[in-house]
Amino acid sequence: MQGVDLHTHSNISDGTLSPEQLVHAAIEKGIHTLALTDHDTMDGLKQAEAIAQDLPLRIISGVEISSQWSRPATQKSYGVHIVALNMQHPEPLLLLLEQQKQIRSIRAKQICDLLTPLIGQDIYADVIAKVDGIADRITRTHIAKTLVEKGIVSRPQQAFDKYIKEGKKAYVKFDGLGLAETIQVIHASAGYAVLAHPTKYDLSATNIRYLIEIFAQFGGDAVELPPAIEPASTRQMVDRMVAEHGLKVSVGSDFHGDHMPWIRLGNIPRLKEGQVGIWESFV
Numbered sequence: 001m002q003g004v005d006l007h008t009h010s011n012i013s014d015g016t017l018s019p020e021q022l023v024h025a026a027i028e029k030g031i032h033t034l035a036l037t038d039h040d041t042m043d044g045l046k047q048a049e050a051i052a053q054d055l056p057l058r059i060i061s062g063v064e065i066s067s068q069w070s071r072p073a074t075q076k077s078y079g080v081h082i083v084a085l086n087m088q089h090p091e092p093l094l095l096l097l098e099q100q101k102q103i104r105s106i107r108a109k110q111i112c113d114l115l116t117p118l119i120g121q122d123i124y125a126d127v128i129a130k131v132d133g134i135a136d137r138i139t140r141t142h143i144a145k146t147l148v149e150k151g152i153v154s155r156p157q158q159a160f161d162k163y164i165k166e167g168k169k170a171y172v173k174f175d176g177l178g179l180a181e182t183i184q185v186i187h188a189s190a191g192y193a194v195l196a197h198p199t200k201y202d203l204s205a206t207n208i209r210y211l212i213e214i215f216a217q218f219g220g221d222a223v224e225l226p227p228a229i230e231p232a233s234t235r236q237m238v239d240r241m242v243a244e245h246g247l248k249v250s251v252g253s254d255f256h257g258d259h260m261p262w263i264r265l266g267n268i269p270r271l272k273e274g275q276v277g278i279w280e281s282f283v
């Protein structure tokens with residue numbers, strides 16, 4: 001399983017490397033199986049595949065979908081990320097991504113509009129310049145970086161904490177497809193549905209367990225293992241849930257590039273005895 005990284009970003013969304021640069025960086029790291037999983041877009045796939053054609057690296061089609069999960073008991077909805085992998089017939093998923101892109105582009109404008117009175121300027125033009133004018137690629141990372149460049153905050157994290165994370169004044173929820181429907185569309189595309197970073201949603205341990213249970217009930221295929229820097233107890237909880245629900249596991253660094261230097265490409269956790277990697281199912 002060394003040499004596998006199934007969760008990475010390029011500058012097609014909020015990463016810093018182009019798909020070509022990402023492929024070269026992956027080769028340098030000894031990666032042989034790489035999924036490019038940009039946010040709600042597969043627009044980088046062809047570029048990655050073209051460059052990898054003559055290299056000892058297999059590109060797995062992928063995308064990180066902004067989905068949402070509603071707890072029936074509270075009616076509260078939580079944003080969750082589903083990584084879709086290895087689509088053999090991507091058409092249904094590509095249709096879904098057209099909707100997701102629309103949501104993403106409208107939301108980016110809404111966030112900027114909410115920010116305008118708070119910071120005394122409209123930064124939308126600068127934000128859109130960061131994605132070559134393609135509004136459906138804008139993520140909150142682009143907005144956070146723009147706020148840094150304008151001197152409004154000193155670090156991107158501060159932009160999230162002060163303005164754009166959940167509960168803050170310029171937060172806009174990503175009103176994406178529900179969890180069950182997201183998994184259905186991935187399966188209709190003959191791909192695998194992976195619950196991304198289950199411990200990164202600010203959920204209580206009880207809710208993380210419930211989320212994994214629901215994900216399994218809806219037919220989800222695999223859960224991403226937490227990185228080694230997370231507490232052992234967190235990993236053990238995920239391991240237990242994976243075993244309990246007969247899920248496979250996925251490994252990915254969630255590499256973004258040099259603006260998140262603590263995440264290294266190809267840096268993935270080891271599997272526990274008995275766990276089955278989702279990549280073993282790839283045809």
Ligand code: AMP
Pocket residue numbers: 014039066138139140141156157160161165174256
């Ligand atoms: P979006 O899909 O537009 O909501 O942007 C999500 C991206 O923003 C994630 O992939 C992370 O890279 C980044 N992000 C989300 N929440 C935070 C946070 N609290 N602090 C820093 N970065 C974050």
Ligand code: MN
Pocket residue numbers: 009014039139141256
């Ligand atoms: Mn991101």
Ligand code: MN
Pocket residue numbers: 064081196197
């Ligand atoms: Mn994510």
Ligand code: MN
Pocket residue numbers: 007009064254
């Ligand atoms: Mn990601």
